[in-house]
């Protein structure tokens with residue numbers, strides 16, 4: 139992976155962006171609100187838009203240098219289409235913070251944004267970032283990734299503050315897939331904890347989850363190295379070990395014999411892992427990618443097996459070498 143810059147170069151960049159950046163945030167859910175809070179803390183001008191806003195979308199994006207989308211996956215296409223109808227200068231950077239896969243095309247959010255705005259820089263923001271902790275100003279780190287390094291560095295400056303440390307990466311797809319695929323693993327992790335399977339089981343699950351994510355990612359063109367960073371392993375650890383995670387809560391609820399419908403009805407916000415699992419399994423079947431853990435999550439959320447049967451199915455798989463199918 140081409141490396142990001144040295145510390146001294148990054149500092150020069152921070153110094154060169156002396157003017158406040160104008161950020162328009164689309165989506166005022168938990169994550170959009172938390173990122174707006176961080177950018178404000180970092181001294182930039184922030185406007186927030188949601189479907190219930192008094193101001194219109196054109197009013198909110200007027201004069202923005204950066205437009206951040208933090209809507210859930212189901213809202214991405216609609217937001218993209220609304221923005222396509224507006225005249226947005228080419229220099230405006232789009233940042234996508236959604237962690238999901240499109241059910242129609244199996245594309246990632248950044249691919250949808252880049253297809254719709256081919257002349258604009260598109261930056262992915264992803265990392266171990268539970269929004270409730272960010273809103274409490276607890277220290278956290280994230281990754282901003284783009285093929286356009288200058289754009290990524292502008293976004294790095296925009297969100298960096300004393301409680302939020304932002305790293306640049308040049309692999310947007312890997313960065314995005316790390317945050318997306320770990321949501322499936324977070325469901326499995328919630329089941330593991332809910333069934334009280336123990337520390338050994340949890341360690342085995344998370345350790346086997348990472349190569350599964352890498353297998354999917356590299357098949358789709360991502361850099362394997364990215365998955366060992368904050369947006370891959372980092373987010374896997376955060377989300378799979380926190381009751382704050384909605385995806386973890388889904389898995390935990392299923393382990394307590396609650397129905398998926400009941401869990402989702404009472405959930406605070408979006409659990410992207412449910413849709414992601416369904417899209418991923420379709421993709422894995424088409425492309426013949428081995429995704430054993432995700433497969434059991436798929437069967438579980440679609441009511442084909444019980445949590446106990448899912449665990450048993452994973453334990454009874456054919457014996458194999460630890461690293462026989464991973465080309466790192």
Ligand SMILES: NC(=O)C1=CN([C@@H]2O[C@H](COP(=O)(O)OP(=O)(O)OC[C@H]3O[C@@H](n4cnc5c(N)ncnc54)[C@H](O)[C@@H]3O)[C@@H](O)[C@H]2O)C=CC1
Pocket residue numbers: 165166167168169170188189208209210211212213214216217235236237238267268269270406407408410
């Ligand atoms: N909450 C968190 O800790 C984090 C969430 N994320 C990701 O950010 C995304 C959003 O998550 P949350 O803010 O937590 O979810 P949320 O459920 O709190 O908010 C979702 C937002 O999307 C908006 N939305 C949905 N459909 C829309 C449409 N058609 N048009 C316009 N807006 C629409 C909703 O109005 C709402 O503001 C998800 O992909 C999630 O995986 C990423 C990192 C952290």
Ligand SMILES: O=C(CO)COP(=O)(O)O
Pocket residue numbers: 237265266267268269317321324373376377382383384385386408409410
């Ligand atoms: O992506 C997240 C943390 O990095 C948030 O996880 P949940 O969507 O499972 O709450």
